[in-house]
Each structure stands twice: as C-alpha cells, then as structure tokens.
Amino acid sequence: ENLNETSSSKNPQLAMSGRRYDGRTTTFSPEGRLYQVEYAMECISHAGACTGILTKDGVVLAAEKKVQSKLLDQEHNGAPSDVSSEKMFKIDDHIAVSVAGLTSDANILINHARIVAQQHTFTFQEPMPVEQLIQTMCDLKQVYTQYGGQRPFGVSFLYAGWDPHCGFQLYHSDPSGNYNAWKATAIGGANDATTISLLKQEYKEDLTIDDAILLAIKVLSKSLDTTTLTPEKLEFSVLKPGQQATEAKFHILTPKEVTEYLDRAKAIREKEEAQKKKEEEEKGKK
Amino acid sequence: MSILEYNGSGVVAMCGKNCVAIASDMRYGVQQTTVATDMHKVYKMHDKVYIGMAGLATDMQTLVQRFRFRLKMYELREERKIKPNVFANLVSSMLYQKRFGPYFVEPVIAGLGDKNKPFICAMDLIGAPVYTDNFLVSGTSSEELYGVCEAMYRPNLEPDDLFETVSQCLQAAVDRDCLAGWGAEVYVICPDRVIHKTLKSRQD
Numbered sequence: 001e002n003l004n005e006t007s008s009s010k011n012p013q014l015a016m017s018g019r020r021y022d023g024r025t026t027t028f029s030p031e032g033r034l035y036q037v038e039y040a041m042e043c044i045s046h047a048g049a050c051t052g053i054l055t056k057d058g059v060v061l062a063a064e065k066k067v068q069s070k071l072l073d074q075e076h077n078g079a080p081s082d083v084s085s086e087k088m089f090k091i092d093d094h095i096a097v098s099v100a101g102l103t104s105d106a107n108i109l110i111n112h113a114r115i116v117a118q119q120h121t122f123t124f125q126e127p128m129p130v131e132q133l134i135q136t137m138c139d140l141k142q143v144y145t146q147y148g149g150q151r152p153f154g155v156s157f158l159y160a161g162w163d164p165h166c167g168f169q170l171y172h173s174d175p176s177g178n179y180n181a182w183k184a185t186a187i188g189g190a191n192d193a194t195t196i197s198l199l200k201q202e203y204k205e206d207l208t209i210d211d212a213i214l215l216a217i218k219v220l221s222k223s224l225d226t227t228t229l230t231p232e233k234l235e236f237s238v239l240k241p242g243q244q245a246t247e248a249k250f251h252i253l254t255p256k257e258v259t260e261y262l263d264r265a266k267a268i269r270e271k272e273e274a275q276k277k278k279e280e281e282e283k284g285k286k
Numbered sequence: 287m288s289i290l291e292y293n294g295s296g297v298v299a300m301c302g303k304n305c306v307a308i309a310s311d312m313r314y315g316v317q318q319t320t321v322a323t324d325m326h327k328v329y330k331m332h333d334k335v336y337i338g339m340a341g342l343a344t345d346m347q348t349l350v351q352r353f354r355f356r357l358k359m360y361e362l363r364e365e366r367k368i369k370p371n372v373f374a375n376l377v378s379s380m381l382y383q384k385r386f387g388p389y390f391v392e393p394v395i396a397g398l399g400d401k402n403k404p405f406i407c408a409m410d411l412i413g414a415p416v417y418t419d420n421f422l423v424s425g426t427s428s429e430e431l432y433g434v435c436e437a438m439y440r441p442n443l444e445p446d447d448l449f450e451t452v453s454q455c456l457q458a459a460v461d462r463d464c465l466a467g468w469g470a471e472v473y474v475i476c477p478d479r480v481i482h483k484t485l486k487s488r489q490d
Contacts, residue, residue, distance in 0.1 A: 081365050083361070083362055083365045084365065090362060091362075092358070114358075114362050115359065118355045118358050118359060119355075121354075121355070121358075122351050122352070122354075122355045125351070
C-alpha cells in the first residue's frame with residue numbers, strides 16, 4: 001500500500017527516470033525498484049475495491065462490482081451460485097478468493113489454484129492447508145518478476161480459508177508474489193488506504209459474521225463515497241463452519257440477503273446520525 | 287491366475303421405475319485368504335451418481351481418488367453436478383488413457399440423469415462401455431450374476447421391490463463364488479432419497 005504513494009503516476013519526476021528501467025520485468029531500477037510490478041499494482045487500483053474481515057466464526061469478503069448493468073446475466077437464469085460471481089471465486093470447499101485487478105489474469109491463477117488444491121487432496125487425502133496454497137500461488141506470481149520477460153499478473157487476491165491447523169484465516173497477495181495474513185484489510189479501488197485506516201479504528205477481535213458484514217458495508221460506503229448502496233453495486237460472501245467440525249462452507253450472498261444487510265446497515269446509520277444530531281443540539285443549547 | 291481375480295468381487299446394477307440400484311459384496315481377499323469383510327466397492331460420486339468397481343482393489347481405490355479429483359474440478363468449472371452418462375464417458379476416457387498399461391478394474395455406474403431418468407453403464411478394463419435399461423454385472427461372480435439376474439429381473443420395479451430383487455440376485459450369485467461374499471451392501475437411488483442397506487449374509 002505504501003508503494004502507491006511513490007508510484008510514477010503521483011510523482012512526475014520519478015516517472016522520467018523510471019522510463020529507462022520499466023521495459024523489462026526482470027530489471028531493477030537504480031533505486032532498487034521493479035517498475036513492472038509497481039505498474040501492476042497501479043492497474044489494481046483502477047479495479048473494484050475488495051474488503052476482507054476475519055472473525056472467530058468465519059471470514060467475510062465484500063467487493064465493489066465494477067460491471068453494473070441490468071443487461072448482465074449474472075444469475076444464469078435465476079440460479080444463484082456458490083462457486084463464482086463477478087469478484088468472488090471458490091477454490092476448494094474450504095478456500096475462496098476475491099479478486100481485484102484483471103479478471104482474465106485472475107482466471108488463470110484461480111484455475112491453477114483449483115488444480116493445485118485437488119492435487120494436494122489426491123496425494124494426501126486431506127484438504128490443502130490454506131497457507132500452503134497461498135504460498136504456491138505466490139511462488140507462481142514471483143516467477144513473473146524474475147524470469148522470462150513476461151509481465152506480472154495484474155491481480156491482487158484476498159483469500160478466505162479454513163483448515164484444522166489454524167482455523168479461519170484471511171490473506172492478501174499482490175503481483176510481486178508477496179503475501180501477508182490479516183485480521184482485516186482492503187485491496188483495489190482508489191481508496192484502499194482510507195478503507196484500511198477505517199478498519200483499524202473499527203475492527204474488534206470478537207466480531208461475529210453478522211457484525212463483520214455490517215462493518216464491511218460501513219467502510220465500503222465511506223470509501224465508495226456513497227450512501228446509496230444496492231446489491232447491483234456490492235457483493236458479499238462468507239466462509240463459515242460447515243456441517244461437521246472439520247468442514248467449512250463458502251456462500252455468496254444472494255441479492256435478497258445483501259438487501260437485508262444493506263437495510264440493516266442503513267437503519268443503524270440513521271439511528272447513529274439521529275443520536276449525533278441530538279447530542280449536538282444539546283451541546284448547542286448549553 | 288488372472289490379476290482381475292486377485293481380490294475377488296461381485297457388483298451388480300439394475301434399473302427400476304424411476305430408480306436404480308447398485309450393490310456389491312464386501313469381501314477384501316488376497317487370493318484365497320479373506321483379509322477384511324468391510325470393504326466398500328460402491329462409491330458415491332454425488333447424490334445421483336454412484337460407481338461400483340470390481341477387480342484389483344488398489345486400482346479401485348486409486349481410481350476413486352482420481353474420480354473425486356476430476357469431479358471436484360468439473361463442479362468448480364461447470365457449477366453443477368455431473369450427469370451419470372457424462373461421468374460414464376469420463377470413466378471410459380480415463381481407462382482408455384491407460385490402454386497399454388490398464389487399471390485392472392471393471393466399473394459399473396448407476397445413477398439418475400436428466401428428469402431423474404434411470405441410467406446404468408458397465409465397462410471393461412480399457413473403457414468399452416455397455417448401456418442397457420435392465421441390469422449389468424461385473425466381477426469374479428459375473429457369470430453367476432448373469433444367470434440369477436436374467437431369471438429374476440423384471441422391468442419397472444418400485445424401489446422396495448428392486449431392493450429385494452437386487453439383494454436376492456447378489457446373494458445367490460456370490461454364494462456360488464469362493465472369492466466374493468462375506469457381506470453385501472445395496473444402494474437404491476431414488477429422486478428424493480437414497481436407500482442404503484447392509485445385508486445379513488453367509489460369512490463364508
């Protein structure tokens with residue numbers, strides 16, 4: 001995230017010296033930067049925002065839909081999917097991702113992740129540990145920053161996962177092949193730094209999935225700078241415990257479910273605003 | 287001794303009225319020695335597709351793991367469950383890939399397809415499929431199974447009658463085979479439920 005502040009689009013002087021060293025991904029600049037990787041991250045900032053929040057009983061992923069149109073046949077003749085949507089994709093029963101960046105690049109990586117997860121299950125007859133999957137994805141992304149002269153993948157992922165070793169987990173990976181585990185984070189969109197600072201203030205360890213969805217709505221509405229949120233603009237998914245203790249279940253919220261949460265968030269916000277107004281009036285009286 | 291007779295098995299599938307049944311014995315043997323009596327030879331791929339495999343136990347187990355891999359990928363990409371006839375083609379394809387070093391199994395597939403239409407299919411070890419609307423058999427007891435099924439089978443049996451017929455056929459056939467038996471399990475797949483029963487059988 002801090003790399004964005006010194007990227008060439010915001011600092012014209014650096015842009016000039018960058019030009020000589022940005023042609024090949026495998027070349028460092030004199031300042032020790034890989035421009036192609038930074039340009040990839042720039043590409044991601046143009047994509048729809050994604051937020052992820054970890055709770056003790058599940059992981060919530062929320063995303064801003066960039067392609068909004070009544071003509072979109074999103075629900076495939078009215079049958080909602082728990083496998084994929086515009087921004088969310090299931091990798092295995094216990095791992096899902098949300099995407100920020102070039103969806104075409106994302107599809108390649110997601111397909112690869114799905115195969116890798118199944119290969120692990122085939123060999124070890126148990127689900128792949130979440131961090132291991134992310135490591136293989138990141139190792140693949142890293143290859144494109146060191147070999148071959150091909151551009152890096154223009155995608156960042158938020159991974160939501162569960163395994164019996166570490167419970168519920170949330171990770172973020174970027175085009176450089178670097179990853180971190182997070183309690184709450186945001187990627188994509190022009191305001192992910194703002195979203196992250198909001199999350200820092202509002203995140204609590206003991207949130208429930210319900211609270212987390214409402215929190216995600218709150219921070220997304222601030223970063224998207226709009227109060228008129230609809231299911232056409234936003235997508236939510238949850239990874240929560242499955243039928244058995246050793247299972248997890250991924251669910252992409254239907255438009256009806258999203259509307260319910262949006263209405264609840266709106267009611268809470270209006271209540272808070274009314275409360276605030278009342279306090280200010282009393283202050284003014286004094 | 288043929289490698290297909292190393293472990294011993296009897297598998298049968300039958301079509302009924304809006305239902306299919308698939309059944310197998312439960313013996314796990316190493317030639318003449320019986321090692322276990324709780325070996326499953328019929329595996330659920332999903333609610334409406336089951337596969338039973340006769341032949342070499344290790345190949346059966348490996349193939350089940352490979353099928354689960356392929357089905358997981360199918361469900362992730364297609365976002366739906368595989369149809370039994372499509373699954374049968376997948377099995378055939380996977381077996382033929384090993385044409386010159388095959389898996390020593392002879393699978394029997396049973397399921398409900400489009401509009402819950404009953405579907406059964408059996409294959410040889412290199413994937414040659416056979417489709418019928420009555421019954422199919424496989425294993426060391428296949429010849430015995432052909433005889434009893436031919437005699438006892440009637441079309442359009444209701445689930446409970448189909449269960450009885452399949453159970454009697456399987457038990458009678460494996461009782462004549464020293465390499466199969468030691469328990470039996472039956473699945474009757476209906477549009478709304480699956481009846482799964484283990485049969486009390488001769489333990490010899």
